[in-house]
Amino acid sequence: MTLKGLPPEIVRIANDIRDMRIRGAGRIARAAAEALKIAAENYRGPERASEFVDYMNKVGEYLKSTRPTAVSLPNAVGYVLTRVNQALVKGLSLEEMKRIAIESAVNFIEISIRAVKLIGEIGAKIISDGETILTHCNSSAAISILSHAKMQGKDLEVYATETRPKFQGYITFKALRNLSIKAKIIPDSAVRYIMKEVDRVIVGADAVAANGAVVNKIGTSLIALAAHEARVRVFVAAESYKFSPATVLGELVVIEERSPLEVVPEDFVKSYPNVTIRNPAFDVTPPEYIDAIITEKGLIPPKAAILVLTEEYGRVIEEELTRISPEEL
Amino acid sequence: MESTVDRIGSFKIYSSTDVVFEGLKLVCEIFDRASTLEEAVKVTALAVKSLVSARPTSVMLLNSLRRMLKRVSSELDVTEDLKPIRALVREEYRRLRQEIVEASEAVASIGSRRISDGDVILTNSYSKTVLGVLRKAKERGVKFQVYVVESRPGAEGLLTAAELNRIGVPITLFVDSAVRYFMKDVDKVLVSAEAIAANGAVVNKVGTSLIALAAHEARVRVFVAASTLKFSPETIFGELVKITLRPAEYLVKEAVENLRDLSAFELPIFDVTPPEYIDAIITEKGVVAPEAVILLVREIYGWPPRLRDINELIEEIERKVGLR
Numbered sequence: 001m002t003l004k005g006l007p008p009e010i011v012r013i014a015n016d017i018r019d020m021r022i023r024g025a026g027r028i029a030r031a032a033a034e035a036l037k038i039a040a041e042n043y044r045g046p047e048r049a050s051e052f053v054d055y056m057n058k059v060g061e062y063l064k065s066t067r068p069t070a071v072s073l074p075n076a077v078g079y080v081l082t083r084v085n086q087a088l089v090k091g092l093s094l095e096e097m098k099r100i101a102i103e104s105a106v107n108f109i110e111i112s113i114r115a116v117k118l119i120g121e122i123g124a125k126i127i128s129d130g131e132t133i134l135t136h137c138n139s140s141a142a143i144s145i146l147s148h149a150k151m152q153g154k155d156l157e158v159y160a161t162e163t164r165p166k167f168q169g170y171i172t173f174k175a176l177r178n179l180s181i182k183a184k185i186i187p188d189s190a191v192r193y194i195m196k197e198v199d200r201v202i203v204g205a206d207a208v209a210a211n212g213a214v215v216n217k218i219g220t221s222l223i224a225l226a227a228h229e230a231r232v233r234v235f236v237a238a239e240s241y242k243f244s245p246a247t248v249l250g251e252l253v254v255i256e257e258r259s260p261l262e263v264v265p266e267d268f269v270k271s272y273p274n275v276t277i278r279n280p281a282f283d284v285t286p287p288e289y290i291d292a293i294i295t296e297k298g299l300i301p302p303k304a305a306i307l308v309l310t311e312e313y314g315r316v317i318e319e320e321l322t323r324i325s326p327e328e329l
Numbered sequence: 330m331e332s333t334v335d336r337i338g339s340f341k342i343y344s345s346t347d348v349v350f351e352g353l354k355l356v357c358e359i360f361d362r363a364s365t366l367e368e369a370v371k372v373t374a375l376a377v378k379s380l381v382s383a384r385p386t387s388v389m390l391l392n393s394l395r396r397m398l399k400r401v402s403s404e405l406d407v408t409e410d411l412k413p414i415r416a417l418v419r420e421e422y423r424r425l426r427q428e429i430v431e432a433s434e435a436v437a438s439i440g441s442r443r444i445s446d447g448d449v450i451l452t453n454s455y456s457k458t459v460l461g462v463l464r465k466a467k468e469r470g471v472k473f474q475v476y477v478v479e480s481r482p483g484a485e486g487l488l489t490a491a492e493l494n495r496i497g498v499p500i501t502l503f504v505d506s507a508v509r510y511f512m513k514d515v516d517k518v519l520v521s522a523e524a525i526a527a528n529g530a531v532v533n534k535v536g537t538s539l540i541a542l543a544a545h546e547a548r549v550r551v552f553v554a555a556s557t558l559k560f561s562p563e564t565i566f567g568e569l570v571k572i573t574l575r576p577a578e579y580l581v582k583e584a585v586e587n588l589r590d591l592s593a594f595e596l597p598i599f600d601v602t603p604p605e606y607i608d609a610i611i612t613e614k615g616v617v618a619p620e621a622v623i624l625l626v627r628e629i630y631g632w633p634p635r636l637r638d639i640n641e642l643i644e645e646i647e648r649k650v651g652l653r
Contacts, residue, residue, distance in 0.1 A: 189536025219506025
């Protein structure tokens with residue numbers, strides 16, 4: 001999807017999200033809010049409020065089309081656009097509406113950053129001194145917990161899985177080393193081997209469904225299974241904007257499959273025509289393998305996800321429900 | 330000698346069958362090149378020790394070398410000439426090689442019967458035995474497809490996929506962490522073994538136990554294809570199979586260049602799958618439950634198993650040629 005006359009910065013942000021130069025659900029969400037702010041600041045269309053709203057909605061759709069799985073992306077876009085659309089209903093002027101768009105984008109970014117910090121503070125409390133922790137991929141919220149625990153003077157040792165195919169584990173490894181936290185890298189396949197030494201698993205989330213199932217980097221559900229087998233507790237660090245209101249309405253979170261070239265080089269693909277490379281970016285961890293989800297509002301059992309959803313998105317969900325009911329009845 | 334040991338130690342030779350072939354060949358070459366019996370024994374002692382420590386997990390290597398050394402030792406009671414011993418070493422190499430090939434073919438034959446039309450078979454790493462089973466099933470006209478995991482560190486899954494590509498079955502390849510994601514589509518897991526302990530636990534490429542766990546959760550059957558030469562009689566006496574550890578650089582060399590402080594820790598190459606996650610072990614003597622491994626061990630090694638420690642055997646041979 002392309003839009004004529006979009007500021008190049010927005011196109012760049014969209015491409016960066018799609019090509020994973022901007023990765024991680026939190027960063028993606030903040031980048032999308034930033035893009036909407038830029039869109040509002042640079043609006044050069046007809047001087048009519050309704051035209052502006054149309055334009056903003058289109059930019060929102062364009063941004064949402066970049067990555068299908070991260071719920072934080074539509075939630076960030078929704079956060080800004082709900083407020084813009086409400087302003088239109090109220091009959092506010094174009095200038096007022098631009099101001100509201102910019103303000104809500106800035107607000108979202110601030111809320112998001114604060115959420116990561118709050119999660120760190122809450123999550124750090126559950127960690128005891130001397131624990132060995134396993135994490136997967138690269139999650140700002142999970143690292144925030146580890147860094148807060150470290151600041152509290154707790155001595156930690158962290159295993160970071162290397163996280164194929166894109167090796168985000170090395171980013172985590174470096175971040176932990178910079179925080180002077182003892183860290184080791186293990187291949188994804190060694191998770192069960194190492195689990196005996198692990199006291200706690202802490203991972204991030206890309207999306208949390210209405211039933212408390214957590215969508216996160218491929219391999220998370222396997223780690224949770226191995227932890228479950230070894231009776232090691234599993235904690236998911238997730239800001240409330242990662243909860244998916246659409247799942248309340250029965251929608252499934254789409255699991256994105258990415259390019260084979262992230263897994264093997266191009267000549268491998270060409271040389272072996274009978275080989276299909278599949279590269280799902282995420283998997284779903286069922287709530288029964290998760291001990292708690294740590295949000296900025298507090299720690300909740302996964303099956304209470306609906307609580308966060310109705311609290312945060314109650315109005316959106318209700319609106320959607322009234323919209324779909326008449327046709328389906 | 331160094332190059333064979335190095336290639337085994339660095340997993341350039343990965344398949345445990347190849348490891349045994351190369352190891353035994355090395356001993357043959359040592360006897361061929363030596364000009365005296367003492368020299369041959371001296372170098373062999375060194376080679377055997379380095380081979381075993383390069384791949385301590387490979388029970389088939391240990392069992393094969395032990396058998397060869399036992400033959401040498403008893404032959405030394407009859408003669409002290411280099412020539413007949415050299416011939417004996419060659420003959421034992423040929424015999425062991427043939428035995429391993431025949432066992433592998435029998436495993437392939439028996440195992441291929443467990444593969445049915447429409448099956449999706451999941452495998453990992455690179456195993457001559459597993460490939461044999463799949464090749465045989467294809468020859469029998471069974472229509473199946475294979476899911477192969479990349480199998481880091483080492484990524485031998487790519488080799489397996491390449492080889493299966495030639496056999497002409499549809500293959501799907503994915504990263505190790507996607508195993509649970511795809512398990513719903515899988516009918517059977519088929520893996521190999523580096524060693525099998527007395528309780529039926531299977532030592533194999535790291536990640537195997539994770540696959541078996543995910544299969545267990547999804548109620549997918551797990552089969553291990555392995556000849557009885559991979560059974561470890563030592564484990565009856567409480568020995569643990571040593572899990573090979575490798576420096577972390579081995580894992581990350583190709584991934585991130587600027588992490589130089591990784592040498593501080595080591596990574597496992599193998600892991601142990603408990604017998605409760607294994608449905609059956611396919612051996613050349615038939616399909617057995619992992620808990621019945623002990624019966625085959627008794628059949629092969631007697632009860633209690635009569636075992637010679639490989640280091641004691643080396644010392645005995647050295648004594649017989651006057652090196653001690």
